[in-house]
Amino acid sequence: MREVKDGLTVRPSAPAGLDFPRSIPLLLKRFKNKVSGVEMTSEVSDAFAKKATIHEVARRAGVSIGTVSLALNGSTRCSPVTARRVREAAEALNYLPNHAARSLRSQSTETIALVIPDIGNPVYVAMARAVQEVVKSRGYHLSLISTDGHVQEEVHALGTLSQRRVDGMILCSLRMTEPLVAALKSAPGPVAVIGALAEVIRTDNVQVNSEYGVALAIDHLVEQRRRRIAFLNGPADTVPATIRGRGYTEALRRHGLDRPRTCHAEYSVAGGHQAAGTLLDEHPDLDALFCANDLMAIGAMKRLRELGRRVPDDVAVVGMDDIPEGLICTPTLSTVSLLATERARIAATMLLDRLTGGSEHDVQSVMVAPTLIVRESSRVAGKRP
Numbered sequence: 409m410r411e412v413k414d415g416l417t418v419r420p421s422a423p424a425g426l427d428f429p430r431s432i433p434l435l436l437k438r439f440k441n442k443v444s445g446v447e448m449t450s451e452v453s454d455a456f457a458k459k460a461t462i463h464e465v466a467r468r469a470g471v472s473i474g475t476v477s478l479a480l481n482g483s484t485r486c487s488p489v490t491a492r493r494v495r496e497a498a499e500a501l502n503y504l505p506n507h508a509a510r511s512l513r514s515q516s517t518e519t520i521a522l523v524i525p526d527i528g529n530p531v532y533v534a535m536a537r538a539v540q541e542v543v544k545s546r547g548y549h550l551s552l553i554s555t556d557g558h559v560q561e562e563v564h565a566l567g568t569l570s571q572r573r574v575d576g577m578i579l580c581s582l583r584m585t586e587p588l589v590a591a592l593k594s595a596p597g598p599v600a601v602i603g604a605l606a607e608v609i610r611t612d613n614v615q616v617n618s619e620y621g622v623a624l625a626i627d628h629l630v631e632q633r634r635r636r637i638a639f640l641n642g643p644a645d646t647v648p649a650t651i652r653g654r655g656y657t658e659a660l661r662r663h664g665l666d667r668p669r670t671c672h673a674e675y676s677v678a679g680g681h682q683a684a685g686t687l688l689d690e691h692p693d694l695d696a697l698f699c700a701n702d703l704m705a706i707g708a709m710k711r712l713r714e715l716g717r718r719v720p721d722d723v724a725v726v727g728m729d730d731i732p733e734g735l736i737c738t739p740t741l742s743t744v745s746l747l748a749t750e751r752a753r754i755a756a757t758m759l760l761d762r763l764t765g766g767s768e769h770d771v772q773s774v775m776v777a778p779t780l781i782v783r784e785s786s787r788v789a790g791k792r793p
C-alpha cells in the first residue's frame with residue numbers, strides 16, 4: 409500500500425538490505441532458483457539462464473572449435489577419447505548445437521528423410537534402424553515420415569525437398585500412382601526408392617526379387633507334398649501384391665497346379681485373420697497357405713487354430729519378410745526373407761554418396777535375392793499321403 413504524507417505519495421520502506429525497485433530482480437531471481445523446494449546454486453541457475461556457445465565447450469574440453477564440431481557430429485576423424493571429452497564438456501555446459509544457423513551457412517540441413525507406409529510394421533522399423541546407423545556414421549540426422557500408405561502424403565513429403573527441410577529422401581511406397589510418378593520425376597533433390605520402380609523414373613533404386621521369393625515358398629510347399637496351396641495376398645492395388653500374385657500364378661503353373669486360390673486383405677495381423685477364414689470357407693480342402701507378409705501369416709495361423717486346423721499337420725503356412733515375431737509365435741513361422749535391413753543400408757549409402765559427391769554413377773539400381781527360412785509352420789515329419 410502507498411502512504412500519503414504532507415501531500416506526497418511515498419512507498420513503504422523496503423526490508424533491510426533491499427532497495428525498491430532495484431531489489432525486485434533480485435527477489436525474482438531468488439524465487440526462480442527454488443524449484444520443487446530445492447534451491448539451485450547460482451552456477452546451475454546461470455547455466456540455464458545463459459546459453460553456452462561452441463567456444464565455451466572448446467575451452468572447457470581443451471580443443472579447437474573444429475574438433476568440437478567433428479566430435480558432436482560423430483565424425484570418425486575425431487578420436488573416441490577426445491569425442492568423449494567434448495561430449496562431457498557440452499553436457500556440463502548444457503550446450504545445444506545450432507543446426508539452423510549452420511544450415512543457413514552451408515545450405516545443407518545435414519538431414520535426410522525416410523518415408524514409409526506404416527510405422528507399426530516391424531519391417532519398416534528394421535529399415536529405419538538400418539538407415540539411422542548409416543546416416544549417423546556419416547554425420548547426418550534422420551527424419552522419419554509415416555504416410556499410412558496415402559499417396560498424397562508421399563507426394564507432400566517429396567515437396568519438402570524444394571523447401572530445403574531435408575537434403576535428400578529415401579522413399580518406400582506401396583502404390584506407384586501417376587501423381588507419385590510425376591512427383592518423383594520432378595523431385596527437386598536426391599531420392600532413393602526402396603521397392604519396384606516405374607521405368608520412366610530415373611532415380612537410385614533398391615529392389616528385391618519378390619517374384620522369385622514366392623517361387624521359393626511354393627517350391628518348398630510342393631516338396632512337402634502340398635497340392636492345394638492358397639495365397640493370402642495384400643491389397644490388389646499395391647505394387648507388391650501385383651508382383652507376388654504374378655509369382656504365385658507362375659509357380660502353380662510350373663508345378664502343374666492350375667487352380668489358384670487367392671484372397672486379398674490388408675498387410676496386417678487382422679487382415680490375415682479375416683482373410684484366412686474367407687479362404688477356408690471358399691476352399692475347405694486347402695492344405696497350405698502362403699501369405700504376402702508375416703503379419704498376415706501370424707493372423708492366419710490364429711484363425712486356423714480357432715477353426716480346429718492344425719499347423720502344419722493340416723495346413724502348412726509360409727509368410728514373407730522374416731520379422732522377429734516369427735521366431736516367438738507358435739509354431740515358429742517359415743518365411744521368405746526379403747532382406748529389409750540390407751536394402752535399407754544400400755539405399756541410405758546410395759543417397760549419402762549422391763549428396764556428398766561420392767557417387768560416380770548416373771543412376772544406380774540394385775536387385776537383391778530373397779532367401780527361404782524353413783521353420784515349424786511348414787515342416788512336417790514323415791511323408792504326407
